[in-house]
Amino acid sequence: MSDTLTMALPQRNTAQVPFDALYRQTVSDVFAYVFSVLRDRGAAEDVTALAFERAYRKRARYDARRGSQRAWVFGIARNAALDELRRRQRTAALVVEPDDPAAAADLDAVDDATEAADRRATVRAALATLDTRERELIALKFHAGLTNVEIARMLGISEANAGTRIHRAVTKLRKACS
Amino acid sequence: MIRRIRTHDDELDPVVAAELQELERALAGAPGADPVLSALVRDVRDQVPDLTGPARSDLDARVASGFAADRPGGRLRRFVAPRPALRTALGAAATVVLALVVASAALTGGDDARPVTSSAPPAGGSAEDGAGTAGEAQERSGGDEAARAPSPSGSAAPQSSATAPAPPTTTDPGGLGGPRRVERAAQMTLSTAPQDVQAVSDAVIRTVQSLGGVVASSQITTTDDGGEAVFDLRVPAARLDRAIAELSRLAHVSALVQESDDITGTVVSTASRLQDARDERQALLKALARAKSDRQVSSLRARIADSRRRIASLEGALRGLRARTDRATVGLTVRGDRASQDTGGAAWTPADALRDAARVLEVTASVLVVVAAILVPAGLLVVPALIAARSARRRARSRALDAV
Numbered sequence: 001m002s003d004t005l006t007m008a009l010p011q012r013n014t015a016q017v018p019f020d021a022l023y024r025q026t027v028s029d030v031f032a033y034v035f036s037v038l039r040d041r042g043a044a045e046d047v048t049a050l051a052f053e054r055a056y057r058k059r060a061r062y063d064a065r066r067g068s069q070r071a072w073v074f075g076i077a078r079n080a081a082l083d084e085l086r087r088r089q090r091t092a093a094l095v096v097e098p099d100d101p102a103a104a105a106d107l108d109a110v111d112d113a114t115e116a117a118d119r120r121a122t123v124r125a126a127l128a129t130l131d132t133r134e135r136e137l138i139a140l141k142f143h144a145g146l147t148n149v150e151i152a153r154m155l156g157i158s159e160a161n162a163g164t165r166i167h168r169a170v171t172k173l174r175k176a177c178s
Numbered sequence: 179m180i181r182r183i184r185t186h187d188d189e190l191d192p193v194v195a196a197e198l199q200e201l202e203r204a205l206a207g208a209p210g211a212d213p214v215l216s217a218l219v220r221d222v223r224d225q226v227p228d229l230t231g232p233a234r235s236d237l238d239a240r241v242a243s244g245f246a247a248d249r250p251g252g253r254l255r256r257f258v259a260p261r262p263a264l265r266t267a268l269g270a271a272a273t274v275v276l277a278l279v280v281a282s283a284a285l286t287g288g289d290d291a292r293p294v295t296s297s298a299p300p301a302g303g304s305a306e307d308g309a310g311t312a313g314e315a316q317e318r319s320g321g322d323e324a325a326r327a328p329s330p331s332g333s334a335a336p337q338s339s340a341t342a343p344a345p346p347t348t349t350d351p352g353g354l355g356g357p358r359r360v361e362r363a364a365q366m367t368l369s370t371a372p373q374d375v376q377a378v379s380d381a382v383i384r385t386v387q388s389l390g391g392v393v394a395s396s397q398i399t400t401t402d403d404g405g406e407a408v409f410d411l412r413v414p415a416a417r418l419d420r421a422i423a424e425l426s427r428l429a430h431v432s433a434l435v436q437e438s439d440d441i442t443g444t445v446v447s448t449a450s451r452l453q454d455a456r457d458e459r460q461a462l463l464k465a466l467a468r469a470k471s472d473r474q475v476s477s478l479r480a481r482i483a484d485s486r487r488r489i490a491s492l493e494g495a496l497r498g499l500r501a502r503t504d505r506a507t508v509g510l511t512v513r514g515d516r517a518s519q520d521t522g523g524a525a526w527t528p529a530d531a532l533r534d535a536a537r538v539l540e541v542t543a544s545v546l547v548v549v550a551a552i553l554v555p556a557g558l559l560v561v562p563a564l565i566a567a568r569s570a571r572r573r574a575r576s577r578a579l580d581a582v
Contacts (some may be wrong), residue, residue: 036226
């Protein structure tokens with residue numbers, strides 16, 4: 001990876017930062033990731049808050065040898081999001097959450113360019129064609145900005161397998177957009 | 179174009195790798211990145227709203243406050259469920275304490291056991307003599323004196339948690355018209371080095387005599403390997419506690435049993451019957467003086483003789499009862515014991531220190547063995563259970579993704 005890329009990517013496994021700084025660096029991306037998995041703004045807000053609370057209470061257990069703080073936070077957020085999915089399945093409510101219409105309306109409302117709005121709708125539709133695992137991979141890559149190694153570790157698979165799955169999901173997304 | 183890609187664990191198709199590298203450049207916003215990919219990245223990122231408004235400000239505030247008091251029962255929860263490290267430490271401490279208790283019980287139940295018991299009459303003595311709280315109070319004070327007596331090894335004489343025997347006479351309990359009469363007895367076992375049995379036995383006799391007591395019987399047996407001396411001692415009841423204390427100084431007290439029996443009721447009853455018998459005899463003597471016929475005289479003399487015999491019998495019984503309360507019985511056994519060589523002796527020498535240090539190490543090793551005996555099986559059960567639970571949780575989360 002080039003120096004330029006290294007500088008441009010989100011902060012990597014460098015020195016440990018205080019929790020509030022970590023929070024500021026990651027809160028928007030964590031929310032985006034959780035929202036992508038749950039597709040429910042209210043639930044995503046709750047799960048994001050829960051994830052950071054868990055991270056705060058477990059902060060002493062963070063081990064820099066096992067990955068970056070960012071990946072650690074996203075691992076906690078992933079567990080919280082999946083727990084929320086399981087809870088929904090147990091309560092038999094919102095088994096398949098449709099895209100958040102309010103969020104989509106907000107986004108469309110602030111975008112006065114018809115072409116951009118059309119493109120956004122196309123991408124939204126393309127994302128809807130992905131299954132949950134593929135959508136999660138897209139979120140981990142596009143929103144969380146994790147490396148393939150970090151994603152592989154989070155999912156419990158090899159780096160090559162993670163790269164393959166990411167490539168497959170992105171290719172499927174591109175094809176759906178075209 | 180969708181390429182057939184290899185999914186081997188440690189290999190990635192070079193074309194796929196190159197496309198992933200291009201994706202990384204687009205994600206990083208690098209200049210010269212594939213514009214289609216860059217637009218895709220931008221559009222995907224634009225799909226999600228920002229975390230803004232009250233939800234963001236609330237979360238900001240909670241983070242700033244360290245999630246301190248925003249959960250119901252947060253502080254209590256933190257108290258009840260401490261940090262994992264603290265939980266581990268508390269668990270380890272509890273295990274060690276448990277092991278210490280078990281080891282201590284196991285060790286003190288061995289050769290060094292010094293059983294100490296003490297029995298006392300039920301509260302208030304016998305059923306016929308009423309309550310006796312004053313006597314009990316005195317019994318307790320007497321027992322404490324004995325309990326404080328030091329042993330040759332420097333430790334206190336065996337302590338009794340029960341009420342100890344009391345001196346024979348106390349204040350009048352329950353209006354019986356006289357002092358309480360308490361019969362006291364003790365059984366002691368002293369352990370000493372085999373070669374010291376004779377010397378300790380001589381000291382026992384001297385001690386008892388110095389206290390005004392007597393040796394009712396004694397049997398001393400000495401052999402090359404040790405020996406044993408058995409004494410039946412009588413000491414003034416009022417000096418029993420002092421006698422026990424002084425005897426305890428002669429050797430290691432390996433057992434001490436004290437008993438007391440309040441026989442005030444029996445004494446009073448006997449004395450009352452004696453008085454009745456004497457009154458009857460006086461009446462018979464007066465009747466004899468007034469007797470007119472030989473038949474009357476003969477009959478009265480026979481009754482007077484019976485009365486005299488009964489009086490003599492009751493006087494004997496009363497003397498016996500008083501003797502039982504005036505002198506306490508002490509059964510003393512002196513045993514020659516090689517183990518006592520380790521604890522005997524007045525001075526604490528470097529050899530004793532070495533032995534004690536070895537003993538400490540021995541106990542420590544025993545504790546560690548007990549701890550291991552507890553932790554290893556527990557670990558064999560708990561660790562796989564935790565691993566299984568974690569694996570199950572991971573699988574359940576994975577299934578949650580599939581189910582959507």
